[in-house]
Amino acid sequence: MSATRPDPDRLLADITAEKRRAARGKLKIFFGACPGVGKTYAMLQALEQLRSEGKRVLVGVAETHGRSETARLLQDLPQLPLREVEYRGRTLREFDLDAALAASPDLIAVDELAHSNIEGSRHRKRWQDVEELLAAGTDVHSTLNVQHLESLNDVVGRITGVHVRETVPDHVFDQADDVVVVDLPADELLKRLAEGKVYLPDAAQRAREHFFRKGNLIALRELALRRAADRVDAQMNDYRRTRAIEAVWPARERLLVGLAGTDDDERLVRDAARLARKLEADWIAAHVDVTQERRGKHARGRIARTLELAASLGAETATLPGTDVADALVACARARNVNRLLLGHKPRSPWRFWHRSIADRIGRRHPDLDLIVIAPGARQRAPQIPRERGAPRIKWLPYLWSTLACFAATAVASVLLRVFDLANVVMLFLLTVVLVALRLGRGPGAWAAFLAVACFDFFFVPPKLSMSVGDTQYIFTFVLMLGVALITGQLTARLRHEARVAAARERRAVMLARLSRELAGALVTEQIAEIALRDFGSGFHAKMALALPDAQDRVRAVAHNTIEIDESIAQWVYDHAQAAGAGTGTLSAAKARYIPLKAPMRVRGVLALEFDSAEPLREPEEQRLLEACCGQLALALERVHYVEVAQNTLVQIEGERMRNTLLSAMSHDLRTPLTTILGAAQAANAQLGDHAVAPLLGSIIEQAQAMLRLIENLLDMARLQSRGVELNRQWQSLEEIVGSALRELREPLRAHPLKVDVPPNLPLLEVDALLIERVLVNLLENAAKHTPAGTPIDVRARNESGNVVIEIDDAGPGLPNIAPEKLFDPFERGHKESSVAGIGLGLALARRIIEAHGGKIEARPRSPRGASFIVTLPAPAQPQLEIA
Amino acid sequence: MITAGMSARILLVEDDANIRRFVRAALQDEGFEVFEAETCKRALIEASTRQPDLAIVDLGLPDDDGKQFIARVRGWSALPVVVLSAREREEEKVAALDAGADDYLVKPFGVPELLARVRAQLRRRAQVDASSGSSTIVFGDIAVDLATHEVRRRGEIVHLTPIEFRLLAALIRGHGRVLTHRQLLHEVWGPGYVERAHYLRVHMANLRHKLEDDPAQPQHLVTELQVGYRLTGL
Structure with a gap:
């Protein structure tokens, strides 16, 4: 039976993915075969529909291409103004990401997902802007043509002969929540084109005869429909997996693509990506870094770029060390349980006729591995990359010595x-x-x-x-x-x-070992920063700075040597846990590269590196070393953080214990004598009757009672001040609390006509009843104490937009002449040195209690005279009552 | 048991000599006969030998919890017990009431308040003994017929739902005792509902609005915050 159960790990991964998706905005892509099929129009129409349903929609950017129907549709929709950017003396207009994030509509339309942003924008590509909008929880509608999909880019190029540089990674398309295929038969499109309904900019006129041929259009349309259908297939499988509908769980296929470092690699990677998707296989793109082969900077850069492309198409990438390409690839295949190996065909060099191709050797030695050899593409004229400036300068001195x-x-x-x-x-x-x-x-x-x-x-x-x-x-x-x-x-x-390679490896290993040894000994963040500053600077030939978050999650530069850190970039990197700055796809105009320090629990800081050389970290090993070092740094920061947390907790627990001991001792030792004083005086008073000493006993009783209230207030204040105070929250009816408070204050309130209005339909409150009673007692007592006898006191409660508002009004002399909010500060008293007892702790306590309940309290003067105190408490969702 | 002219006997269980002294003075001044006990053990002996009409019990005793005393005494006697407790000991107070105490006072308490409670408990005791025959209970301007479930206020019939009537009847049976939330929920709704205090809040509010002139300042259906309810004026 176990075979029919879905893999729990995968299910868990699905659930986490689902959770992440729930918080994210939803992406809907209007997908078409070629320009002119009406994607933008369809998108705007959908937007209009949603707007009429009451959603807050916004057009972030929409290209009308001069089409009147689209422009008419656009007129009625709220539009975000475009950002104007000065670029090389021209003013260009670009989608304004920050304004879109600030506006935070329910839904935003961002046309042309594949668009490349103007240099100097935060992201290089518009789809990255869209990702950020989604992460912020905004739904996005966007449009995309099939030719802009990364994995199909070259196929379309081969069909139409027109290559586009702007691409969108397939994962963006595959992870979109909804894809709508905007379809138009080829004949229809050609008709529209002939009628001039589809207007093409001048630049596209040249491509027109190539691109808009009927054969092309049919092929593109088929490609788009098939790709969309593939996506539906994948969704169906996902659904099956989560519902365990059928027991189709074959062992997953795994492909390995060997990259040789030639011009054909890119095509090889794209083919592999397509094949992997068809087979639903995981795939690995590997390059064998042969130690004896020395490669120029250019070649290394190309390999790095190809590996990046593979990663963006969903591959796992690896650089394998080894002396023999075939052996290294086979070893990797065996270790990772790969059943198919993809290689590019390399024509045999006429000079090395004895040399067998790698595919040949693997095929002979390991007949059990499936080998797929991809034919070389028609020799595309690879863009001639200009010779790197100053790269292969011959050094004359060794020849002289020779x-x-x-x-x-x-x-x-x-x-x-x-x-x-x-x-x-x-x-x-x-x-x-x-x-x-x-x-x-x-x-x-x-x-x-x-x-x-x-x-x-x-x-x-x-x-x-x-x-x-x-x-x-x-x-x-x-x-x-x-x-x-x-x-x-x-x-x-x-x-x-x-020897040099070995020495470089040695240097890296030593650096990592030294860093981890030194970090292991660091006890405070300052030490970590100092170590990082010393080791990173020398190890990577770079100037660096470290920015760490404060308690409010704002990052601040804590250590740097001679570089200026841009804290806004650092903050972005910290918030998004993504690298930015020089050499990355985001904010690449910045001078330094900003790398998030990701520890297991969360991002712990941001490292900014300004490299001395123009093209740093071309070597994959250097890249990996940097990652490892950043990992070490992040781990050390996290460790120190938890050490601090543990220490603080200890201190806090100790302090809390002391405070509680003190409080309970105080409350007992202060109250017991007062009980006796008060009780004895009252007992004596009852016996004395009209004796001349009776008034003296009366003042003892009065003062003892005042002192008692002060002590209660003090103790409550102290208890509430200790952090993590547990409110004894229960469902309470305000009417009962008011009733209880009024009963306690029967005597002092007797001199005032009282009007109480607590409507029966008030919601129940989830509060600590004794504390709220304390607030009402303090407020009412103040009212009774500070207003002349005979003036009325009103207690009113009402339900006001999800809150319960309690208002206590008097008609006394009004509020003292200080700022109303200062009234609630401890030991602030309205009238200095007045004969009325009490030291203004009552209002401070009231505020603390109300704030602990998530409410607020304020004082307002009344006209013509008097003051009113207003308490607002949140009314939560009411508890269920069964009909018993 | 108490008849006119015969003074009531009160057992005072309290370990603080100062408090004992003034409570005794106040009670004796009212004409009560007072016996003292400092410990729980001593109090049990006094309770069995002196046959008191009422006990005043401090919850914090040196040898044992005052709750133990109440539970033991309840085994063989229905004598009214008034508990003295510190303010922050909410749960202890409720536990004592659940264990069978009839009323409570929070320290520091006023002597007039104490005397009022003692008198109320003694009167209640007398009423319970006397009122076994009649099925109609009267408090204030409200008359409740426990047999016919008829409730009249100033002579006019008041319609109560079955739950509200059961609640009122439970309070009447308590005869001025403080009934804890748990006791009321158990009696009216059943053992499965003892944690749902919000039921009580809703139905008590209805009852107050039907029977009280000013529900925010009730004369009879009195709220003891965080503890329970009592019916006064019987």
């Missing part, structure tokens, strides 16, 4: 020739070549080989001091000598290169 070494060898040989035979002296030249190759590298080594042969010929082979050779025997010697010299030179040069 020449000098040969001359020195010649001089020594001429001396040795007196003693030794010519055949032995040749060995000296060989030694020289080996040494030169070892010290100075491959080029000078080869130069030395030729020069040594020339010198030997010129100075020692008869006829001497001439390049001509008398004995043909020496020709053989020359060839042999040249051969040996070149081979040893090559070997030693390779050795040198490997």
Whole structure:
């Protein structure tokens, strides 16, 4: 039975994905085969429909292309003004992301998902803007043509002969919540085109005869429909998985694509992506970094770009170390349980006829692996990348040294020739070549080989001091000598290169080890910042700065060496947990690169690096080293954070315990004597009757009662001040609380006519009844105390938009002449040194209690006279009552 | 048991000598006969030998909890018990009432308040003994016929729902005792409802609006916040 159950891990992943989706906005894509089918029109129509249903909709950007129907539709919709950007002396207009985020409508229309933003915008691509809008919870409608889909980009290019540079990664399309295919048959479209209903800008006129051919249109339409159908298929499978409808859970296929670092790689990756989607397979794009092969910066950059492309198409990417491409690929395939291997076809080089292709070798040695060899594409003229400025400048100095070494060898040989035979002296030249190759590298080594042969010929082979050779025997010697010299030179040069690679690896390993050792010893954030500053600067040849969040999640630069950190970028990086700045797709105009420090729990800070070189981290290893170092840093920050949290908690617990002990001791030790004083005085008073001492006892009783109230207020205040105070919240009826407060204050209120209006239909409140009673008692007592006898006091309650408002009005002298909110500060008293008892703790306590309940309290003067205190308490959703 | 001219006997269980002194003075001044006990053990002995008409019990006793005393005494006697408790000991007070105490006073308490409660409890006791025959209970201008379920206010019939009547009847049976939320919920709704205090709030509010002149300042259906309700004026 177990076979029929869906994999719990996958289900869990689906649930988390669903949760994430719920908080995100929804993306709806209007998808078409080519321009002119009416995507924008359909999008705006949908928007109009939703607007009439009462949604707050906004047009972020819409291209009418001069079509009158679309423009008419657009007139009625609220539009976001475009942002004007100065770019190379021209004013361009661009979608305003920040304004869109600030407006936060329910739904925003953003036309042309594949659009590339003007340089200097936050994101390079519009789909990244859309991602940010979705993350902020706004629904987005957008449009897309099939040719702009990353994986189909080159297919469309081959069909139509027109290549577009603006692409959208497939995952954006696949993860869209809704895709609407806007379809128009080819004939219809051509008719519209002929009638001039579809207007094309001048630039597109040239492409027109290529693009809008009937055959093309049919092919594109089919492509679009099929791609949309694929997406529906995938959704169906998702649905099946979550509902466990059928037990179709085959082991997942896994593809491995080997990248050779040639121009064909990009096509190979796209083909692999398509195949992987068809097979519903996971796929891995791998490049074997052969240690002996030295690649130029250009080649390395191309590989990095291809791997990036593969990652954007959903692949897992890897750079495999190894000396043999075939072995490394097979090892990876075995380790990752790959059943199909994709390779590009590499035509055999006429120079290395003995060399078998990698596919050939793998096929012979591992017949169990499925091999797919992709034919080379029609040689597209790859855009000629201009020679990198100043890249392969030949260094002359080693050649000079090499020449000098040969001359020195010649001089020594001429001396040795007196003693030794010519055949032995040749060995000296060989030694020289080996040494030169070892010290100075491959080029000078080869130069030395030729020069040594020339010198030997010129100075020692008869006829001497001439390049001509008398004995043909020496020709053989020359060839042999040249051969040996070149081979040893090559070997030693390779050795040198490997040693350098090993040294670089060693350096990286040492750096990582040192960083983690030092970070392990760090106890406070300042130490971590200092370590990071020292190690990152030297390790990556960069200036760096570190920004850490404060308690309000605002990041602040805490440490830097000589670079200015842009805190707004750092904040964005921190909030979105995505890298930004130089060398990334976001805000790439910034001078530094901003990297989020992601720890297991959350982002812990932002690292800003300003690299010394223009193209840093081209080596995948360097990139990985940086990631590892950032990981270490983030972990260290998180560790220190939790150490601090633990320490604070300990201190807090200790403090809390002390406070509670003190409070309970105080409340007992203060109240017990007061109980006796009050009780004894009252008992004595009852016995004395009209005795002359009775008034004295009366004042004892009165003062003891006042003191008691003060103590109650003080203790309540102290209790509420201790953090994490637990309110004893229960469902309460305000009427009962008011009734209880009035009963307690029967005596003091007797002198005032009381009007109470608590309507029966008030909602129940979820409050701590004793504390709310305390608030009402304090307010009513104030009213009774500060107003002349005989003036009325009103208590009114009402339901006001989800809140219960309680108002206590008096007709006394009104509020004292200070700011109304200052009344609620502790020990603030209306009339200084007045004879009325109490030290203004009552209002402070009232405010604290009401605020702890999430409500508010305010004081207002009444006209013509008097004051009113207004308490607002939130009324939550009412509890269910069963009919018993 | 109490007859005219015969003074009531009161057992005072309290460990603080100062409090004992003035409470005794106040009670004796009213003409009551007072016996004192400092501990729970002593109090049990006094309660069985002196046959008091009422006990005043402090909840914080040195040897045992005052609740224990109440529970033990309730085993063999219905004598009224008034509990003295500290203000912040909410749960303790409610637990004591649940265990069978009849009323409570929060320390520090006023002597007039104490005397009023003692008198009310003694009067209640006398009424319970006397009123076993009649099925009509009168308080204020309200008359309740427990047999016919007829409720009249100033002679006019008041319509109560069955729940409201059961609630009123439970309060009447309590005869001025403080009935805790738990006791009322148990009696009116049943054992499954003892945690749903909001039921009480809603139905008590209805009852107040039907029977009281000013529901915000009730004369009979009195709220003891966080504790329960009592019916006064019987």
